[in-house]
Amino acid sequence: MEWNECAAVVVSLLSPYLRRAERPVDGAPRPGARSVARNQEWLRCQTIMDLVKDRPLVAAPLAVLEERPDDAEAQALLETRLGEVFLRDTALMGRVWTELLREEGRCVLDMAIVLMTPLIAEGYVLDVGGGGEGIIGRLAGDRVVAIDASRRELEEAPDGPLKIVMNVCDLAFLSGSFETATCFFSLMYLRAEERWDAIQQIARVLKPGGKLLIWDTEIPVWEPGTDELIVVPLLVQTPEEEILTGYGVSWEGREQSAEAVVALGHAAGLEVTLRQTQGSVFHLEMVKPANGDDRSGV
Numbered sequence: 001m002e003w004n005e006c007a008a009v010v011v012s013l014l015s016p017y018l019r020r021a022e023r024p025v026d027g028a029p030r031p032g033a034r035s036v037a038r039n040q041e042w043l044r045c046q047t048i049m050d051l052v053k054d055r056p057l058v059a060a061p062l063a064v065l066e067e068r069p070d071d072a073e074a075q076a077l078l079e080t081r082l083g084e085v086f087l088r089d090t091a092l093m094g095r096v097w098t099e100l101l102r103e104e105g106r107c108v109l110d111m112a113i114v115l116m117t118p119l120i121a122e123g124y125v126l127d128v129g130g131g132g133e134g135i136i137g138r139l140a141g142d143r144v145v146a147i148d149a150s151r152r153e154l155e156e157a158p159d160g161p162l163k164i165v166m167n168v169c170d171l172a173f174l175s176g177s178f179e180t181a182t183c184f185f186s187l188m189y190l191r192a193e194e195r196w197d198a199i200q201q202i203a204r205v206l207k208p209g210g211k212l213l214i215w216d217t218e219i220p221v222w223e224p225g226t227d228e229l230i231v232v233p234l235l236v237q238t239p240e241e242e243i244l245t246g247y248g249v250s251w252e253g254r255e256q257s258a259e260a261v262v263a264l265g266h267a268a269g270l271e272v273t274l275r276q277t278q279g280s281v282f283h284l285e286m287v288k289p290a291n292g293d294d295r296s297g298v
């Protein structure tokens with residue numbers, strides 16, 4: 001399965017339950033949250049009930065239903081209150097969505113909360129795989145040059161960045177063009193051999209002293225008989241909004257670890273200056289030394 005098909009699969013997995021979970025404006029309900037609450041199948045899902053049963057809003061009608069399972073009033077109240085709980089708690093929605101996907105037999109990593117702060121470096125930011133949600137573009141707007149192999153993914157991303165259809169393994173920019181490069185959950189879409197080309201190319205187009213910022217997930221070794229797709233659910237928090245999303249990719253051949261990415265960076269002449277992990281998700285900051293040899297090799 002190619003990456004563009006993977007994106008479509010994730011969207012189709014998501015759509016019955018939720019769409020973008022943006023903060024409600026003026027208390028307006030989010031359509032995705034409503035559809036979660038109104039989904040009767042969902043109400044029967046024990047795992048999900050376990051996640052919400054202690055919420056005060058939900059506990060009261062649940063207690064009534066334990067005594068009188070057919071009480072229509074308590075059922076209606078429970079549904080309304082579930083909706084309210086989900087409207088206020090995007091992280092809970094994310095956990096529910098994760099459980100629903102797992103119940104469908106999907107291989108879903110634990111949801112991570114990714115806190116994004118504004119990018120303060122000067123100059124242009126090269127955002128690799130910058131289509132889709134376009135998270136980096138949301139943070140740095142017209143300072144971003146978003147490249148993506150998929151025209152459709154770029155078209156779907158919010159306006160702001162300069163968007164160019166380009167393969168990261170063959171960047172058309174001159175060496176030393178960018179102060180900053182970002183890979184926000186784009187390395188996971190590449191095969192192992194492509195990742196080396198990608199990191200070499202990114203190292204080449206960074207200025208001396210420039211930084212590569214990576215957010216990505218570890219992907220365990222695929223074994224025959226397991227799901228073909230692996231999904232990482234994310235709650236991305238920017239200063240402006242919360243975005244509940246998930247990135248899924250055809251699993252076989254996409255195994256990766258933070259360690260392996262660090263090794264690629266070192267081999268391309270980059271120095272790792274920051275390394276953070278949260279479950280399977282990792283964030284790396286790598287710097288191209290100001291006076292170092294150009295070891296990008298391309």
Ligand SMILES: C[S@@+](CC[C@H](N)C(=O)[O-])C[C@H]1O[C@@H](n2cnc3c(N)ncnc32)[C@H](O)[C@@H]1O
Pocket residue numbers: 003128129130131132133134135136147148149150153166167168169183184185186189190194247248
């Ligand atoms: C999970 S999406 C990245 C998410 C995105 N950064 C965001 O903010 O939502 C991965 C992206 O990598 C792109 N991609 C896959 N292979 C690529 C390649 N060789 N060169 C450039 N982009 C690629 C895909 O088209 C996809 O849009």
